[in-house]
Amino acid sequence: MKKFLPDLIAILAFIILSFxxxxxxxxxxxxxxxxxxxxxxxxxxxxxxxxxxxxxRTRWTNSIFGGMPTYQMSxxxxxxTSLKGxxxxxRLFLPDYVVLTFIMMLGxxxxxxxxxxxxxxxxxxxxxxxxxxxxxILIPAGHIWKFxxxxxxxxxxxxxxLAYRKKYLLGGIITAxxxxxxxxxNHIQMSYYFMFVILFxxxxxxxxxxxxxxxxxxxxxxxxxxxxxxVGVCINISNLYHTYEYSKETMRGKSELKQEGAAASQTSxxxxxxxxTNWSYGIGETLTLLIPNVxxxxxxxxMSQSEVAMAKANPMYSGIYSxxxxxxxxxxxxxxxxxxxxxxxxxFVLGCFIVKGPLKWALLxxxxxxxxxxxxxxxxxxxxxxxxxxxxYNKFRAVSSILVIAEFTIPLLAIFALKxxxxxxxxxxxxxxxxxxxxxxVLTAGVALILAVAPGAFFSGFITTQEMxxxxxALPAEHLAPFVANLTExxxxxxxxxxxxxxxxxxxxxxxxxxYQQRKLKASFTLAGIALLCLIxxxxxxxxxxxxxxxVPKSKQTEAxxxxxxxxxxxxDTTLNYRVLNFIGFPGNTFNENNTAYWHKSxxxxxxxxxxxYQEMIDHHIMPEMQETYQAVATAGGQMxxxxxxxxxxxxxxxxxxxxxxxxxxxxxxxxxxPYAYGNAWFVDxxxxxxxxxxxxxxxxxxxxxxxxxxxxxxxxxxxxxxxxYKDSLSTIQLTSYEPxxxxxxxxxxxxxxxxxxxxxxxxxxxxxxxxxVDIARADYILRAINVPAGEHTIEMWFDPQSIQxxxxxxxxxxxxxxxxxxxxxxxxxxxxxxxx
Numbered sequence: 001m002k003k004f005l006p007d008l009i010a011i012l013a014f015i016i017l018s019f020x021x022x023x024x025x026x027x028x029x030x031x032x033x034x035x036x037x038x039x040x041x042x043x044x045x046x047x048x049x050x051x052x053x054x055x056x057r058t059r060w061t062n063s064i065f066g067g068m069p070t071y072q073m074s075x076x077x078x079x080x081t082s083l084k085g086x087x088x089x090x091r092l093f094l095p096d097y098v099v100l101t102f103i104m105m106l107g108x109x110x111x112x113x114x115x116x117x118x119x120x121x122x123x124x125x126x127x128x129x130x131x132x133x134x135x136x137i138l139i140p141a142g143h144i145w146k147f148x149x150x151x152x153x154x155x156x157x158x159x160x161x162l163a164y165r166k167k168y169l170l171g172g173i174i175t176a177x178x179x180x181x182x183x184x185x186n187h188i189q190m191s192y193y194f195m196f197v198i199l200f201x202x203x204x205x206x207x208x209x210x211x212x213x214x215x216x217x218x219x220x221x222x223x224x225x226x227x228x229x230x231v232g233v234c235i236n237i238s239n240l241y242h243t244y245e246y247s248k249e250t251m252r253g254k255s256e257l258k259q260e261g262a263a264a265s266q267t268s269x270x271x272x273x274x275x276x277t278n279w280s281y282g283i284g285e286t287l288t289l290l291i292p293n294v295x296x297x298x299x300x301x302x303m304s305q306s307e308v309a310m311a312k313a314n315p316m317y318s319g320i321y322s323x324x325x326x327x328x329x330x331x332x333x334x335x336x337x338x339x340x341x342x343x344x345x346x347x348f349v350l351g352c353f354i355v356k357g358p359l360k361w362a363l364l365x366x367x368x369x370x371x372x373x374x375x376x377x378x379x380x381x382x383x384x385x386x387x388x389x390x391x392x393y394n395k396f397r398a399v400s401s402i403l404v405i406a407e408f409t410i411p412l413l414a415i416f417a418l419k420x421x422x423x424x425x426x427x428x429x430x431x432x433x434x435x436x437x438x439x440x441x442v443l444t445a446g447v448a449l450i451l452a453v454a455p456g457a458f459f460s461g462f463i464t465t466q467e468m469x470x471x472x473x474a475l476p477a478e479h480l481a482p483f484v485a486n487l488t489e490x491x492x493x494x495x496x497x498x499x500x501x502x503x504x505x506x507x508x509x510x511x512x513x514x515x516y517q518q519r520k521l522k523a524s525f526t527l528a529g530i531a532l533l534c535l536i537x538x539x540x541x542x543x544x545x546x547x548x549x550x551x552v553p554k555s556k557q558t559e560a561x562x563x564x565x566x567x568x569x570x571x572x573d574t575t576l577n578y579r580v581l582n583f584i585g586f587p588g589n590t591f592n593e594n595n596t597a598y599w600h601k602s603x604x605x606x607x608x609x610x611x612x613x614y615q616e617m618i619d620h621h622i623m624p625e626m627q628e629t630y631q632a633v634a635t636a637g638g639q640m641x642x643x644x645x646x647x648x649x650x651x652x653x654x655x656x657x658x659x660x661x662x663x664x665x666x667x668x669x670x671x672x673x674x675p676y677a678y679g680n681a682w683f684v685d686x687x688x689x690x691x692x693x694x695x696x697x698x699x700x701x702x703x704x705x706x707x708x709x710x711x712x713x714x715x716x717x718x719x720x721x722x723x724x725x726y727k728d729s730l731s732t733i734q735l736t737s738y739e740p741x742x743x744x745x746x747x748x749x750x751x752x753x754x755x756x757x758x759x760x761x762x763x764x765x766x767x768x769x770x771x772x773x774v775d776i777a778r779a780d781y782i783l784r785a786i787n788v789p790a791g792e793h794t795i796e797m798w799f800d801p802q803s804i805q806x807x808x809x810x811x812x813x814x815x816x817x818x819x820x821x822x823x824x825x826x827x828x829x830x831x832x833x834x835x836x837x
Contacts, residue, residue, distance in 0.1 A: 006119030025551035034142030042594025064605025067760035079811035104130035107154040114158035131538035152182035179232025204362035234814035238807040256693035279398040280376025282330035288337035295329035309490040342502035343509035351417030353436025370405035452499035455492035566669035578657035645676035655758040718775035726751040
């Protein structure tokens with residue numbers, strides 16, 4: 001027990017720090033109201049109600065975007081139940097928010113202990129990794145999946161380290177377990193980025209093994225890790241496989257539309273090139289790693305909120321300063337900078353000179369790699385190469401987020417450097433290291449001092465192009481130059497303030513090292529002083545972006561979904577299935593909220609991975625029709641009988657039965673019944689086959705969907721080649737039973753005909769007519785169609801992918817393998833203890 005006492009103390013310290021940061025919100029039960037979290041609740045409400053009512057999970061919901069799979073809405077599979085139990089134990093059942101910081105610190109601590117670093121130094125490492133500003137910016141943004149995935153990456157790498165340190169079985173078990181946990185956390189982008197880090201590590205261990213002539217050991221460890229990776233992946237194979245299949249149909253899949261002009265140069269698959277690089281870190285902005293507000297801070301804070309800036313402000317322009325953001329970097333918007341700690345950065349740079357061995361070069365290489373790729377459109381040569389030639393890189397947006405690699409490698413090398421100094425007090429005195437010490441001071445404290453004295457030394461301007469264009473429109477010509485000069489002075493003051501701050505933090509840290517080198521301070525006090533310095537530094541920066549004022553009573557989250565009078569009125573309609581289109585906040589809000597989806601089946605919605613074809617319909621038809629509809633209904637004063645229904649045919653084919661409009665001075669929500677909605681399904685007179693996606697989406701401009709169905713020629717066989725349908729007053733079809741994943745219709749027709757269903761087409765939906773399987777074709781770009789024979793029939797459609805049974809079997813087999821590994825390890829440890837005298 002005594003052996004583990006330092007570890008228990010470190011864990012207790014992590015718990016105390018985590019509770020302290022979120023105090024008093026954590027003990028008062030207050031929460032952060034997060035847009036993405038609230039959106040997730042709205043999108044998942046229909047699925048939640050279905051689970052509560054039936055005890056089964058639906059893999060499809062009609063609550064947003066007309067309908068989509070639930071694979072990326074809190075994905076849950078039975079095979080992960082035991083893994084979630086293990087996760088709860090690892091998290092020590094700590095409360096929300098507190099647990100996030102705790103697992104972030106604990107994971108890095110485990111990694112450092114795997115390297116054989118002392119508990120006290122590893123504790124410091126856990127703190128400086130976990131308190132990097134980006135992680136605390138993720139929390140209020142609601143990017144919890146990303147946060148948790150990042151928290152499980154260091155212990156995953158700990159398993160790799162243990163395996164290469166000849167603790168094969170333990171390394172394999174830890175690698176498999178934490179790969180499984182991070183994949184379960186469902187942010188593949190972060191896991192993908194850290195695959196590059198692992199490759200850097202493997203390269204370093206290969207070089208080390210080659211030099212020591214221990215290649216057999218290297219290949220043995222690599223084989224065990226490969227098996228562990230397979231086990232960890234297979235435990236989550238249900239999530240991974242169905243996400244992969246789903247991605248082909250989403251914005252991350254290849255569009256069938258042929259583009260012209262500039263759009264034709266976009267990526268051949270995956271996201272559009274401009275979309276991928278829209279959030280690119282500025283080259284000069286990289287200095288935020290050392291000086292947090294080197295680009296002003298966050299977009300959410302205005303100039304008027306900065307005391308430092310307002311001390312330089314001209315009172316004449318105070319009204320404008322309450323509207324201008326502090327941030328003036330190259331990203332469209334940012335919640336805050338990526339700051340790793342000034343003295344942490346000093347130790348990292350110092351480590352590049354005093355730490356020896358291939359792992360140092362791996363960490364330095366990974367850091368540079370991360371920074372260069374984070375520049376995105378500001379360094380397009382490398383970015384284009386990765387988009388075009390590196391598998392899966394073009395599936396992810398916001399390339400600036402790859403800086404998480406630097407946030408990992410910088411504190412890791414910093415701890416290695418501090419270990420070198422504390423274990424060898426004369427390290428910094430050595431002649432071979434003097435140049436490195438001087439270079440480190442110049443590159444960190446020197447840069448901070450230059451920016452403190454002359455903030456414009458590294459930057460050509462302090463006003464963005466967009467700001468300048470807006471100012472030219474808003475200000476008289478004679479005021480433009482003095483205002484720009486004053487704004488520049490204010491932003492220089494913001495930079496100088498933080499630059500001085502970083503400079504003095506580095507100097508204080510250097511003082512601790514100097515006193516230790518002079519034998520004036522013991523190693524324990526030096527470590528404690530540096531830990532306190534770094535904690536105060538990073539804690540205070542994080543409080544700029546996540547503080548107690550942002551927490552609200554828990555009731556606020558449910559208030560977001562309070563049923564409005566408009567909702568009440570619409571819900572009185574007991575028709576089985578219809579859609580609602582919310583114009584409140586149009587045009588920006590319709591596709592950025594899921595409050596509507598909480599109560600209704602929405603045409604709009606918010607989700608990061610919507611179906612690509614639906615997005616293309618939004619761009620080509622739904623948004624233009626919304627503009628026409630908004631104007632027409634407003635002009636008619638809500639009297640729909642005087643509105644031209646041909647202006648919103650696509651909305652009608654989506655069975656949009658209700659519009660929600662703002663009315664009155666307060667803009668309160670008012671429902672408007674759309675009498676022109678086509679209903680759940682209809683027979684058509686004609687099937688018009690087209691050769692490609694462009695012809696299909698363009699044809700919707702010309703046809704009346706109730707009369708003609710536009711079908712890609714590739715679906716001709718599913719409709720038995722029918723070109724002329726049959727439709728008269730005797731042809732009827734009615735929805736008789738509705739579940740999100742199962743629809744039943746009664747159809748009657750004197751002759752064979754084609755029915756178009758107002759349901760979103762997606763591979764995997766199955767159908768029967770009177771119990772006999774039939775093919776589902778895609779019609780009108782996004783809808784379903786079936787050839788129906790003459791007579792009275794029951795048509796049933798359902799979504800229950802059989803692939804889930806296969807993937808679940810694989811997952812259970814992988815879990816069994818992991819359990820066997822744990823049992824073998826436990827028996828081996830028991831045997832070792834028994835052999836001890």
